[in-house]
Amino acid sequence: MPGPARPQDGYHARMPTATLFRLRLQEHDSPVGTIMTLRDDEGVLRGLEFTEHGERLRMLLRRQYPRRQIDIQPGPADLDMDARLQAYFDGDLQALDAIPLALGGTEFQRQVWAALRAISPGATRSYGELAALLGRPGASRAVGLANGANPIAIIIPCHRVIGADGSMTGFGGGIPRKRWLLSHEARASRGDIPFSLTMQ
Numbered sequence: 001m002p003g004p005a006r007p008q009d010g011y012h013a014r015m016p017t018a019t020l021f022r023l024r025l026q027e028h029d030s031p032v033g034t035i036m037t038l039r040d041d042e043g044v045l046r047g048l049e050f051t052e053h054g055e056r057l058r059m060l061l062r063r064q065y066p067r068r069q070i071d072i073q074p075g076p077a078d079l080d081m082d083a084r085l086q087a088y089f090d091g092d093l094q095a096l097d098a099i100p101l102a103l104g105g106t107e108f109q110r111q112v113w114a115a116l117r118a119i120s121p122g123a124t125r126s127y128g129e130l131a132a133l134l135g136r137p138g139a140s141r142a143v144g145l146a147n148g149a150n151p152i153a154i155i156i157p158c159h160r161v162i163g164a165d166g167s168m169t170g171f172g173g174g175i176p177r178k179r180w181l182l183s184h185e186a187r188a189s190r191g192d193i194p195f196s197l198t199m200q
Helices: 051-064 079-089 107-117 127-133 140-148 175-189
Strands: 019-028 035-039 045-050 068-074
Touching: 019 079, 035 051, 045 051, 051 068, 107 127, 107 140, 127 140
Parallel strands: 019 068
Antiparallel strands: 019 035, 035 045
């Protein structure tokens, strides 16, 4: 009987190699803690998170770009991002809108993230309201999962989503920061600046 089939001479089966995805890390001061940002080689923003949750951001990016080998290295000072973040925290709530960004994730996740950006500063929505806006009224849990997978905090304002009863639901940066950001945006939207808030 013939022996088991063998690959042709000179042929070696190979797994597809992951494409290198280089990201440059910068850190920025803020009233609610140090913020880290990740930009790609074209300067497009791919991630924004508070530094103590940096490993969570790395995990999200690995899930959202499964065919890429993510390489994060320190980058040069990002003075434009420094200025835009400072303006936001000084009360200019549109200061972050023009920052170029790109997202991985699933189509549904990107739909949820787009819906988050449509929530006006100073306003909030519940998970159920977002699901209804997306034409998926029974998908509030899926909306919550997509909200939690958001890799670009503040700019994609997942902090503007609250419980159906108005409660402060989970936020990757922590409930005290969520409460601070909502208070900041509400006061700035009313023109109640300058002001000083503390995290509690």
